[in-house]
Amino acid sequence: MTEPVVKSRCLPAxxxxxxxxxxKSQEQLLNDTVDHVFEQLSSRPMVSEFAHISIITFNSDAHVVLEMTDIDQVQHLPTISCQGGTSYGKAFQLVRQRIDVDVTQLHAAGRAVxxxxxxxxxxxxxxDSNWAAxxxxxxxxxxxxxxxxxxxxFGAANPAVLGKIATKAAFVAKDTENEKEAIVSMLTSLLNTLVTSASAQEFRIPEQADGYERVPIEFVD
Incomplete structure (x- = not known):
């Protein structure tokens, strides 16, 4: 008998x-911290095998900065620049489009997604006023x-809105004025979440993030 093929698990993030x-004032810090996160992830073979990452930015429009890729195949990250408004709707639209593309490709590569x-x-x-749709x-x-x-x-982010756009967890910075700490803490939380998830071979939700407090969420899947 032919042995069943066991597909390796993959988390699209x-x-x-x-x-x-x-x-804009935190543009360089944002780029430096994202670079650091990728360096840390690529140095952990278990994580780089388990998690595939894409970067999407949004302002007045949404943009794919990095297409879904193996972490250890990232040689250089594009520079992130800041300008324009804050269109949540554009971000949600693009994420929806990319999920269909990326998950299909990962399935085709033989992964259990x-x-x-x-x-x-x-x-x-x-x-934007129609982001909820x-x-x-x-x-x-x-x-x-x-x-x-x-x-x-962080900053001027509305905790009530954060609770509406999260399905698993929402966090708001305790010190709304300390943007530097908020950015570093968020990306560190993302790093820790992927490391923990890779070890468990399933998505593990962070219980807390340094410098942030949890806010109630309104949507639970």
Missing amino acids: YMVIDTSYSM LRPAVFILTDGAPT DFATLTDQGFRRRPHIIAYG
Whole structure:
């Protein structure tokens, strides 16, 4: 008898970063910290084998900065620049589109694909009025590939809105004025989450993030 093929598990993870003009003063720090996270992930073979990562930025529009890829194949990260407004809807639309593309490709590569994980970092409230409809499309129960969403907010981010755009956990920075610490802590939390998830071979939700406090979420999948 032919032995059944055991597919290795894979977690598609999306870093969805607010790059509106209000983030301009932290642009270099944002780039440096994202670079550091990738260096740390690539040095952990278990994580680089388990997690595939894509970076999506959003301001007045949304952009794929890094297509879904093996962490250890990333040679150089594109530079992130900040400008424009804060369109949550554009971000949700693009994530929805990319999930279908990326999950299909990972399946075709012979991987057992876990439900995607989305990590959102924002420092402000949405500037578009119809974002809730796009969020509903992304998280619709009929969408089998709907992602787990963890939201991190600082600065002018509205805790009530963070609770609406998260499906698993939402965090707001305790010190809203310390943007540097908030960015580093969020990306460190993402790093730790992927390391823990890789060890467990399943998505593990962070219980806390340094410098942040949890806020109630309104949507649970």
